[in-house]
Amino acid sequence: MISTSISNRVIAHALLILGVVIVAFPIYYVFVASTHSLTEILSPPLPLLPGNQFLHNYYEAIFGGVQRIGGVSATRLLFNTTVVGLCVAIGKIVISILSAYAIVFFRFPFRMTFFWMIFITLMLPVEVRILPTYKVMVQLHLIDTFGGLILPLIASATATLLFRQFFMTIPAELVEAARVDGAGPWRFFFDILLPLSKTNIAALFVILFIYGWTQYLWPLLITNSNDMNTIIIGLKKMISFADADTQWHLVMVTCILAILPPILVVVLMQRWFVKGLVESEK
Amino acid sequence: MTPRATFPHKFLPYLLLAPQLAITLVFFYWPASQAVRQSLFREDPFGLRSTFVGLANFKHVLSQPNYINSLEVTVVFSVLTTLISMGAALLLAVMAEKVVRGRGLYRTLMIWPYAVAPAIAGMLWLFMFNPSFGTLAFPLRWLGLNWDPLLNSGQAMVLLIAAAAWKQVSYNFLFFVAGLQSIPKSLLEAASIDGAGEARRFWTITFPLLAPTTFFLLVVNSVYALFDTFGIIDAVTGGGPGRATETLVYKVYKDGFVNLILGDSAAESVILMAIVIALTAVQFRYIERKVHYG
Numbered sequence: 001m002i003s004t005s006i007s008n009r010v011i012a013h014a015l016l017i018l019g020v021v022i023v024a025f026p027i028y029y030v031f032v033a034s035t036h037s038l039t040e041i042l043s044p045p046l047p048l049l050p051g052n053q054f055l056h057n058y059y060e061a062i063f064g065g066v067q068r069i070g071g072v073s074a075t076r077l078l079f080n081t082t083v084v085g086l087c088v089a090i091g092k093i094v095i096s097i098l099s100a101y102a103i104v105f106f107r108f109p110f111r112m113t114f115f116w117m118i119f120i121t122l123m124l125p126v127e128v129r130i131l132p133t134y135k136v137m138v139q140l141h142l143i144d145t146f147g148g149l150i151l152p153l154i155a156s157a158t159a160t161l162l163f164r165q166f167f168m169t170i171p172a173e174l175v176e177a178a179r180v181d182g183a184g185p186w187r188f189f190f191d192i193l194l195p196l197s198k199t200n201i202a203a204l205f206v207i208l209f210i211y212g213w214t215q216y217l218w219p220l221l222i223t224n225s226n227d228m229n230t231i232i233i234g235l236k237k238m239i240s241f242a243d244a245d246t247q248w249h250l251v252m253v254t255c256i257l258a259i260l261p262p263i264l265v266v267v268l269m270q271r272w273f274v275k276g277l278v279e280s281e282k
Numbered sequence: 283m284t285p286r287a288t289f290p291h292k293f294l295p296y297l298l299l300a301p302q303l304a305i306t307l308v309f310f311y312w313p314a315s316q317a318v319r320q321s322l323f324r325e326d327p328f329g330l331r332s333t334f335v336g337l338a339n340f341k342h343v344l345s346q347p348n349y350i351n352s353l354e355v356t357v358v359f360s361v362l363t364t365l366i367s368m369g370a371a372l373l374l375a376v377m378a379e380k381v382v383r384g385r386g387l388y389r390t391l392m393i394w395p396y397a398v399a400p401a402i403a404g405m406l407w408l409f410m411f412n413p414s415f416g417t418l419a420f421p422l423r424w425l426g427l428n429w430d431p432l433l434n435s436g437q438a439m440v441l442l443i444a445a446a447a448w449k450q451v452s453y454n455f456l457f458f459v460a461g462l463q464s465i466p467k468s469l470l471e472a473a474s475i476d477g478a479g480e481a482r483r484f485w486t487i488t489f490p491l492l493a494p495t496t497f498f499l500l501v502v503n504s505v506y507a508l509f510d511t512f513g514i515i516d517a518v519t520g521g522g523p524g525r526a527t528e529t530l531v532y533k534v535y536k537d538g539f540v541n542l543i544l545g546d547s548a549a550e551s552v553i554l555m556a557i558v559i560a561l562t563a564v565q566f567r568y569i570e571r572k573v574h575y576g
Contacts, residue, residue, distance in 0.1 A: 098298040129316075259398050259399070267393070277457075
């Protein structure tokens, strides 16, 4: 072990603290702003400590304030975003684990063709096919529906690749033993494969939930009605820097409501998150 | 690889693959093929007829000064975002390796931005630095800077890069930490015994051994800067002032949905597709060298 001298360690801590301050400050700043009154926000500099309007602002924003300025209630926005985040994460995991199962544990014509078809979707992000995908959604009457918000996002090459890679490490003896004992493919899937994949599923869930929650371009295109907005789109619509009437204290509260759930997921499920992130990209 | 034990079933595997394939066909392949088709046609202003024009849309797009401008904007924005967020993350990861106490705490505080949507990251930075009441805009004014990122194109770009790089630091940090931990300590110890100082150990051992991680992150960060930053740009500048922050992706969106120049938008989409394919190909060449299936 190389010992690091004390002065070096002090420098390291100093740099890390500086880094953490820069990284965490924007989030802290918005939290502080969300606890001050509108007049205080508009007369800078903002105090560095939270104010005494916490309960007032949050109560006002959640019970009517956001509805008044955004045309849709904060609870509705949170509900929509939660549905999208959860359905995208669960949907991606379900369809990817099934496809990986088919590709690894069965032999059938065009197996590799299908694998490549899934793989190549990596090269077709929403951004490069915005307009035609939008047209498909119009033809399928999916504008302003949860189906439209969720379905196009749940195909996942990355998740399929990760499950495939994991399934290939499962010893052939396990499959043979299960077959000798009379287990069919479904039995094997539910009783052996699924329990073994628990860690991978948890790790993927965190990443995919964040992915679903933070979507921007797609919900922007696919929702016209305020009632179907996700909280991020709702927030964008509430803000106008040119407009002097913006209710900044309520905007700040909405901002905190929009970033708190995914931050909690990442921080509380940190172990799975780090594992999932570093391993799914390998 | 030994032949795997498998289940003898004829229809089941197709059934298992059906949901994934249905979604990729309807929402990926069909629209992508439409984009390619449309890039070769030109619609009349009423959308009644479209004529085959070959590569004329591409020629038209590539000869526009606006397109060349957005290409330059994209390059500047992507290169700076990538360099700054990777540089900062590497520095912090190296420091985190040195400290004994508090490592977990630093990591916990460092990963927050990962959970923040790019659009919100943009808004956070605009709150802090907005010219009328942003607390951090005041020191800049006080220093004599005429700070207004909503009117000054250079400052708009600086703000966007700061927000984009900030958001991506967590991701890069976690990967650099993982990369640093996989470097054998014995190598560093041997070098230390031979009298190599800290800087020397870093540049001759650590940095070269981190190359796979760095390379991987370069690709991921380029893709991020190209595509995922749409939200930041839309929330902060909307491509302005003028066209100073209009990236390629933003232009596809604007031409398609705001200006309704469909042929151009489709051609721009196809050009972007080519860029992604190139980047992904580079990424997987690298992965093939690294991953071995048993």
